[in-house]
Amino acid sequence: MEIILAILVGILYTAGAYMLLRRSILKFIIGIIFISNATNLLVFLASGITRGKPAFVNDNVLKAEAIADPLPQALVLTAIVIGFGIVVFTLALKFKFFQVTGTDDLDQLKQTDN
Amino acid sequence: MTVVAFPILIPFVLMLILIMVRSSIWAKWIGVLGSALLCFISIYLFALLKNKEIITLNMGGWRAPFGIVLVIDYLSSIMLIISSLVVLAISIYAVYYMDGNHKSTKFYVFFFSLIMGVNGAFTTGDVFNLYVWFEVILISSFVLITLGNSKEQLEGGIKYMALNLIGSLFFLAGLGLLYAKTGTMNMAQLAQILRNHEQAIFINSSAVLFFIAFGIKAAVFPLFFWLPSSYHTPNITVTALFAGLLTKVGVYALIRFFTLFFVQDQQFWHNLLLVIAGFTMVTGGIAASAHNDTRRILSYHIISQVGYIIMGLGIFTPLAIAGAIYFTIHNMIAKTNAFFVAGIINKFTGTFNLKDIGGLLKRSPLLAVLFVIPALALAGVPPLSGFFAKFILIKAGIEDKHYLVTAVAVLTAMLTLYSMIKIWSEAFLKKPPEFNKLEEGKLKLKFLDILPSIILGILSILLGVFALHVFHYTMEAANQLIEPSKYIETVLQGTKP
Numbered sequence: 001m002e003i004i005l006a007i008l009v010g011i012l013y014t015a016g017a018y019m020l021l022r023r024s025i026l027k028f029i030i031g032i033i034f035i036s037n038a039t040n041l042l043v044f045l046a047s048g049i050t051r052g053k054p055a056f057v058n059d060n061v062l063k064a065e066a067i068a069d070p071l072p073q074a075l076v077l078t079a080i081v082i083g084f085g086i087v088v089f090t091l092a093l094k095f096k097f098f099q100v101t102g103t104d105d106l107d108q109l110k111q112t113d114n
Numbered sequence: 115m116t117v118v119a120f121p122i123l124i125p126f127v128l129m130l131i132l133i134m135v136r137s138s139i140w141a142k143w144i145g146v147l148g149s150a151l152l153c154f155i156s157i158y159l160f161a162l163l164k165n166k167e168i169i170t171l172n173m174g175g176w177r178a179p180f181g182i183v184l185v186i187d188y189l190s191s192i193m194l195i196i197s198s199l200v201v202l203a204i205s206i207y208a209v210y211y212m213d214g215n216h217k218s219t220k221f222y223v224f225f226f227s228l229i230m231g232v233n234g235a236f237t238t239g240d241v242f243n244l245y246v247w248f249e250v251i252l253i254s255s256f257v258l259i260t261l262g263n264s265k266e267q268l269e270g271g272i273k274y275m276a277l278n279l280i281g282s283l284f285f286l287a288g289l290g291l292l293y294a295k296t297g298t299m300n301m302a303q304l305a306q307i308l309r310n311h312e313q314a315i316f317i318n319s320s321a322v323l324f325f326i327a328f329g330i331k332a333a334v335f336p337l338f339f340w341l342p343s344s345y346h347t348p349n350i351t352v353t354a355l356f357a358g359l360l361t362k363v364g365v366y367a368l369i370r371f372f373t374l375f376f377v378q379d380q381q382f383w384h385n386l387l388l389v390i391a392g393f394t395m396v397t398g399g400i401a402a403s404a405h406n407d408t409r410r411i412l413s414y415h416i417i418s419q420v421g422y423i424i425m426g427l428g429i430f431t432p433l434a435i436a437g438a439i440y441f442t443i444h445n446m447i448a449k450t451n452a453f454f455v456a457g458i459i460n461k462f463t464g465t466f467n468l469k470d471i472g473g474l475l476k477r478s479p480l481l482a483v484l485f486v487i488p489a490l491a492l493a494g495v496p497p498l499s500g501f502f503a504k505f506i507l508i509k510a511g512i513e514d515k516h517y518l519v520t521a522v523a524v525l526t527a528m529l530t531l532y533s534m535i536k537i538w539s540e541a542f543l544k545k546p547p548e549f550n551k552l553e554e555g556k557l558k559l560k561f562l563d564i565l566p567s568i569i570l571g572i573l574s575i576l577l578g579v580f581a582l583h584v585f586h587y588t589m590e591a592a593n594q595l596i597e598p599s600k601y602i603e604t605v606l607q608g609t610k611p
Contacts, residue, residue, distance in 0.1 A: 020280075025272065032279055039283050043290030047297070072293060075242055079286055082249045089256055090275060096260075097268040112270045112343045 005045055012038035023106050025094050032090065036083045044076045117162070118171035118184045120155045121194055121237060124148065125230035132223045141219040142209045148226065149198070149205040152233075156194040163191050167594070168604040170239070178239075178606050179303045185239035185605055188591035189439060193236045193366055196443045199573060200358040200450050201229055203566040208351045210563055211457050217261060217349075224261075225355070228254035235363050239605055241292065241299045244367065245285055248331070251363060252278055258352045259344060270347030277340035281330030288323030295320065302605035305375040305598055314378030321376040321383070328371070331364025334424060335393040338417045342401070345416070346409035346466075350457035353409060357416055358450035362442055365423050369438065372427060373595040380430070387428030392522045395421030399529030403536065406468045408456040411533050412449070415492065418526060419445045425523060426507050429514050435592035437506030440585060444491065444499035444577060451488035451570035458484070458564060459541060462557050468540035475542040478557035482542050484564060487571040489534040491578070494527050499577035506585065 012034050019031030050068035098104060128148040135141050162169060163186065173182040186194075208225070212218040231250030238244050255278075260271040293299060295316060296307050308317060326337065333341045341361070345353050372383065398418025402411045419441070426438025456466060458481060463471045475482045491498035494505075504527060511520035577584055594601060 028276065032276075032283075035280070035283050039286045039290070042287055043293070046290040046294035069297075071299070072290070075289075075293070075299075078242075078246065082246070085253065086249070086279065089253065090279070093256070093260060093268065093271060093275065096263060097272060100263070100265050100268055109269050109272065112266055112273065112347055 001049055001051070002045060005041060005049075009038050009041045009045070012041070024104050025097070025106060026104060028106065029087065029090050029094060033083075033087055036087075040076050040079050040083070043072055043079065047072045115162075115169050115171050117155070117159065118169055118186055118237065119173070121152065121159070121198075121233035122184075122230055124152055124155065125226040125233065129223055129226040129230065132219065132226065135219060138218045141222050145205045145208065145222040145225065146202075149202040152229070153195075153198040153202050156191070156198045159186055160191045160195055163188065168601055170605055179298055179300045182243045183239040183300065183302075183605055184237045185302075185601070186237055187594050187601060188587060189366070189369070189595060190236050192439065192443065192587060192591055193362070194233060196446050197229075197232055197236070197359055197362075200446050200570070201355075203450065203454070203569050204351060204355050204358065206562075206569075207354065207454055207457070207566040211351045211461065212349060221258070221261060221351070224254045224257045228258065228355070228359070232359050232363055236366060239301045241289055241301060241304070243299075245282070245289055248282055248285065248363075248367075251360070252282060255356065255360060258355070259348045261352065262349060264347075267347045270344035274340050274344035277330055277337070281327045281337075284323050284330070285327035288320045288327060291320040291323065300605070301370070301374055302598075302602045306602050306606065308375040309377060309598075311378055317376065317378055318382075321371075321379075324371055324376070325368070328364045328368045329390075331361065332368060332420050332424075333361050333364070333394075333417050334420060335390050335397060338394070338398075341417060342410060342413045345413040346407060350409070350453060350460060353413075354450050354453035354457065357412070357453050358446050361416055361420055362446055365420060365442060368424070369427055369435070369595070373430075373435065374598055374601070384428045384430050387424055388516060388519045391421045391425035391428055392519050393421075394418065394424060395522055395526040396529075399526045399533075402533045403529055406540075408459065408466045408468060408537060408541070409453070411537060412452050412456060415452075415530065415533070416449060418530065419449065419492070421526070422504070422507055422523060425519055426510065428519070429507075429510050429516055431510055431514050432589065432592045432596050433513065434507065434510035435595055436585065436588040437503065437510050439588040439591055440506055441503040443584070443588070444503040444574070447570050447573050447577065448488045448491040448498075448500060451567055451574065452485075452492060454567040454570065455481070455485045455488065458559070458567065461563070462559075468537065470547060471541050472544040472546040473542075474557075478559060480559060480564070481557065484567045484571060485538070485542070487574055489538065491574045493531040493534045497575075497578045497581075499574050499581070502578060502581040502585070 016031045016034030016038060019027050019034060047069040053067045128144060132141055132144060169186045171184040172178060208221060212221045228251055231247045231254060234247035235244055238247060256275055259274055260267050296304055298304055311317060330337045345356060395418050398414050398421060402414035402418060405411045422441050423438045426434045460466050465471060491500040494500040508520055508523055
């Protein structure tokens with residue numbers, strides 16, 4: 001299972017990096033979503049996956065190694081929620097930018113450089 | 115010690131109150147008084163530190179390596195005090211420079227959520243918690259930078275957003291790998307495990323990810339491009355706030371991580387830091403001297419000055435770290451003040467462009483004095499704060515035989531001086547351009563217009579005059595960072611790994 005997820009993380013990073021390099025702002029945001037999900041999966045994978053052993057300690061389970069590590073899952077939940085908030089803000093920003101300028105082309109964003 | 119959480123709780127409560135406040139006069143009063151309260155609390159915390167050295171608070175009653183812990187040592191406390199002083203000045207400044215009544219209520223809401231994030235980042239002792247505070251800072255700064263919705267601001271906002279989002283994803287990835295290797299997110303326990311770790315090569319993979327993440331936040335050499343293309347777009351109050359606090363949070367995180375637990379592969383990291391410091395100083399300095407917009411000159415300057423702080427971290431002797439901390443303090447105050455003066459000039463002449471203004475020395479000698487203090491402090495003229503900051507760093511560089519980067523630092527000081535003289539001669543000395551002749555006569559500066567600039571100017575002078583006392587505390591902070599056994603012991607309270 002780890003192997004499959006690891007490959008998925010790789011694919012998501014690749015797709016995300018490709019999308020980041022496109023000219024459209026919307027595609028850039030999709031790229032950010034891909035990379036953000038890949039990173040969440042990476043953190044989730046960090047401590048290994050234990051199958052079917054939720055982290056509820058009762059009298060039958062004495063060894064900590066036998067149960068799943070709940071911390072990365074908690075971290076990922078937090079990260080996903082933060083990620084949602086940020087994606088919503090970026091979409092709102094993109095919408096506002098489109099309203100004001102009427103363009104979705106990153107190459108048009110040259111006014112504030114140089 | 116519940117008081118440790120106050121620098122986070124106070125802005126949070128103020129934010130909640132401000133959401134409900136509709137009247138902008140009330141919002142302004144709450145903003146200023148709240149910032150003053152914050153100032154008072156952080157000075158009180160510093161006073162507590164004198165007999166205890168390190169104060170901790172286990173959030174929610176969970177013991178240290180398991181729960182989130184807030185830690186205040188000398189570095190955190192110094193950063194808290196200086197940031198709260200800067201914040202107080204900015205909150206007064208915003209009263210007169212955040213235009214539009216509707217805007218200023220909104221501004222103070224996100225102002226305090228930004229400060230909550232900054233104070234949280236300065237006090238936390240947990241890596242994931244630091245990530246959460248970084249996101250809080252990020253979201254509030256997104257809103258602040260686009261407040262006003264002009265085309266330029268939205269464009270700057272998109273650039274700012276793009277690179278900073280990628281930075282925080284790097285942070286999260288590094289954090290995941292670090293957890294995989296050590297099984298903990300508590301900084302003290304990480305230090306306990308990693309400081310005795312032999313195989314640096316395994317730790318380096320996450321250290322690099324953290325370095326990129328904090329490097330983007332701190333705007334170091336190859337990662338700074340978001341800063342100059344976005345900092346000149348928002349209202350000058352917001353720019354001053356960002357200049358004073360945001361990059362310094364990145365610098366703080368770099369100092370914390372690379373003194374506490376990423377210390378295995380010292381040769382590689384310190385050389386990398388020194389090389390990056392050199393490039394950061396020079397590119398920032400050269401780019402600053404090529405511009406004519408005061409905000410852009412000062413923005414590039416932020417980058418150049420971050421280079422000095424990174425140089426202190428790269429030399430990695432107690433003296434150099436103390437110098438880096440001193441430089442951070444000096445820079446937060448002087449840089450914010452320089453932006454204040456740029457804003458005052460803009461308010462009275464209507465432009466930031468140096469080509470369109472001139473003759474301000476005749477029109478208002480007081481304004482000239484206000485500009486000269488931060489400008490000379492940044493350039494490093496004694497007896498102002500910048501001289502001692504640079505002196506400590508350069509002394510540390512020569513003592514530790516890093517001649518090349520020290521030479522670069524000295525030359526960059528020339529570049530800084532050059533661009534400060536450029537602003538001085540263009541805005542204050544030269545005759546006003548023909549088409550702008552209409553605006554003659556004295557400027558009528560009101561006392562409250564310039565009060566924040568006066569506060570920070572006096573702080574800058576005091577920092578120079580009482581350099582020895584301040585240096586004593588930064589040295590204390592540096593010693594705590596280089597020898598973190600006390601930190602680890604206090605936080606973990608004897609818990610075995």
